[in-house]
Amino acid sequence: NMAEGAETFSLREVLVAFTACVSEQREVRVDPYLAGWKGLVRFLNCLGTIFSFISKDAVTKxxxxxxxxxxxxxxxxxxxxxxxxxxxxxxLVDLQKRSDSGCRTLLRLHRALHWLQMFLEGLRTGKDNSKTSVICSETYNASLANYHPWIIRKAAGVAFCALPTRNTFLETMNVGTAEEAVAMLGDALPYICEVYKITEELYAQHKLLDLP
Ligand code: 1PW
Structure with missing residues (x-):
């Protein structure tokens, strides 16, 4: 059934979910945030089984x-x-050790969202022939990797190597042509940035950015 299959996945729905996150009071709504992440997981699963260790952790959270x-x-x-x-x-927030509080769990998704934001921006502004794997690993190393132990960084690096070229990747997003995908990224990225920024400020204000 095509309607349920990964074939019909479009990154558009992910980006639409993130555009619906911020309320008029500049609060971040949890349901569209999770909907955005669920779409992202489906997208990661499209990229092949090598990405499933990445999506599995997101699913748990x-x-x-x-x-x-x-x-x-x-x-x-x-x-x-x-x-x-x-x-x-x-x-309910344990400041000393790992727990399953909403705060520490969302912080992990929040950090990964920063990577996603930088990665999609790199993809948007990259040259036609640039390597997605390079964009992916450079943005990962500059962000999320700082929170990961060696073994995870290593596994992530191996997964990135499997990524296709920029144009093929843009087409995998199922938004239309590569040009249309780039245009959509340009429209949607400010919303992801806004969600990230509001969450970052909130966590900083409450000194929650280092939750174990
Ligand atoms: C093609 C680009 C897609 C970007 C999608 C972003 C998904 C990022 C998920 C990375 C997960 C890597 C494997 C899991 C690591 C966990 O140890 C780590 N989780 C995250 C989300 O960083 C930390 O969680 P923990 O162990 O403190 O519960």
Whole structure:
């Protein structure tokens, strides 16, 4: 069934989800944030099994936050702002060791979103014949890699090598021609940047950027 298959995946839906994230009060809505990530996971799965170790971790984290959204406390998890306020006020955020708080879990997705933002920007502004693998590893090394142990960095590097050239990659995004994909990235990236920026400021304000 094409309608359900990975074949019909389009990166457009991911970007649309992120455009719906920021409320009028400049709060980050959790549901579209997770919807954006789910689309991204489907996209990663399209890139081949080598990317499944990357998407698997994202899936685990999406599910942790989704469980909070389905719990009795669902209203507290409506926005990233309300989540931070609720978890901090109720002592649910462990500052010493790894936990499954919404705050530490979303922080991992937040850091990965920074990479995605830089990667898509590199793709958008790159030359026709540039290597996606190079854009991917350079942006990864400049961002997310700083939070990963050697073994993960190594595995990520191996996965990146499997990425196709820029034009093929832009076509994999299923947005139309490479030119149309580039135009869509130009329209959508400011929204991802905004979501990233608001979350970053919120976490900095509450000194949550180093949560274990
Ligand atoms: C083609 C470009 C696509 C960019 C998609 C971004 C997805 C990034 C996910 C990277 C995950 C790598 C493997 C998992 C590592 C985890 O240890 C790490 N998770 C993340 C999201 O960085 C940290 O989570 P942890 O171990 O503290 O629970």
């Amino acid at each position: 999406i599910e942790i936050i989704e469980n909070y959204r389905n719990s009795d406390q669902r209203e507290k998890y409506l926005t990233v702002q309300s989540m931070v306020e609720y978890e901090l006020a109720n002592g």
